[in-house]
Amino acid sequence: MENFKLTNFFTIKGISAASGLVYSQNVLFVISDSSNFLYQYDIDKKLLLKFPLVKDAKENIEKAEKSDLESITQYGNQLIMLGSGSTQKRNTMFTLDLGSDALQTQDLTALYQNLKTVGSFSGDQLNIEGAIYAHQTMLLFQRGNSKNSRNGIFIIPNNQEDGIRFVPISLPTLDDIETTFTDAILVNDKIYFLACAENTESTYEDGEVLGTVLGIMHAPTFEIIDIHLLSEDKKFEGITLYKESETEIEFLLCEDNDTETLETTIYQLTLKK
Template sequence: MENFTLTNLFTIKGISAASGLLFSQNVLFIISDSSSFLYQYDIEKNLLLKFPLVKEPAENIPKQDKLDLESIIQHGNQIIILGSGSTKNRTTMFTLDLSTDALQTQDLNPLYQKLKNVSELNDDQFNIEGAIYANETMILFQRGNSAESQNGIFIVPNNQKNNIRFIPITLPTLDGIETTFTDAILVNDKIYFLACAENTASTYEDGEILGSILGVMHAPTFEIIDIKLLSEHQKFEGITLYKNTEEEIEFLLCEDNDTELSESIIYNLNLKKN
């Protein structure tokens, strides 16, 4: 992963605080941690649609009330969106069937309590920022950005009677601050993950952004096999696969710029394979 380029691809007006991306069926699905809409952006037509996830959807929701949607994944014809679990009102999972637009919700608080027990994380430390679904197993990425917290990966089989596992992960530091997971995606046998260094001791309050990295893990073992510094001042929060050829792999990234501007910049990250 010696050669890469990171470019500003386009800006979407009408979305602030983008926190997750999913490119599927030539549409870019976007979630925001301060909104209760699922956004659908047609890149070719430059068209933005909003799908309400609750009865009274809103944007720019106050921090204490927001659902804090941080993870978006696809399983078959369904889009799954997860709240971070960092407070009691951030534990909702939304499941949208793309063929019928049927929407279901589930409270993940019982599951999140199990995860806290397994990992010995308390309420102030727990914070899910990314998810992968593979082999009838959910892989959840814990962002350890609170005091004495821990980056790690939860392994959650469909049949939860099987053991739920927590694997602590140590990530590189930027300016003496350990980076923390912000999203991840599985491509073949590799996990590509984003992590950010933020000078804060809280999962709730933002801090000074010290930069973002892209890491690569060997999926079967979660061994980190490569790291690239993407920025020394930006906080990248979402990653999705865009194109994959023999010569290169491209991702789309979104950024949380901690402003109230109602626009989101989408970046293209191009990695040369040779």
């Protein structure tokens, strides 16, 4: 018997292709890989606000032009959002100060090129899908879903002169296809990550979804200590901590259903400790 429970929590109208989320003080911040907005959803009021990240921000941007925001993480009062790096147009980082609403934009082209060199990736293999910032270090989760690519974690210290490292990670398979990272968060000394199996050899084109697993990793060593099959047909792309007690830990998940419908379902995942 599985020691988790996965339920539909609520639906947000006005967001498509949700790719990451952060929960804070009963507000859910959501990014989409086909939009230039940061979405802010007040759970109690059921109110959705949109924060433009670029001038003339758009939704349902055509694939060749989109920023492909796949990673969102919170550090203190800052929300950090990153493009996947899978094309030249996807190399931007946005940082939003939640206190002042001050928005900063940074071009990560040079850093992403360095990541390709460190990880021995060719031009179209880089695909950053999750980010964690802790202990003066950024962890970026590489989704190895292109041909000959690899799953792994880039370790980027604040002082990059100390050296960037890439740690390959072997993930479980579904229907003989290796799952690939879609998001990750840090809770205490554990990394909780999502990984999806998709029948594609491209970082660009979507394929048949074969399921999503939740993995638990010992943060200091990246050793995988537990795996749970969450779904055989859903592509979960975002995870955030919702509640924690002595016996249970609760997460909120978002799903990228690869459609242009402006609606996203938020799922509640309860895991016994």
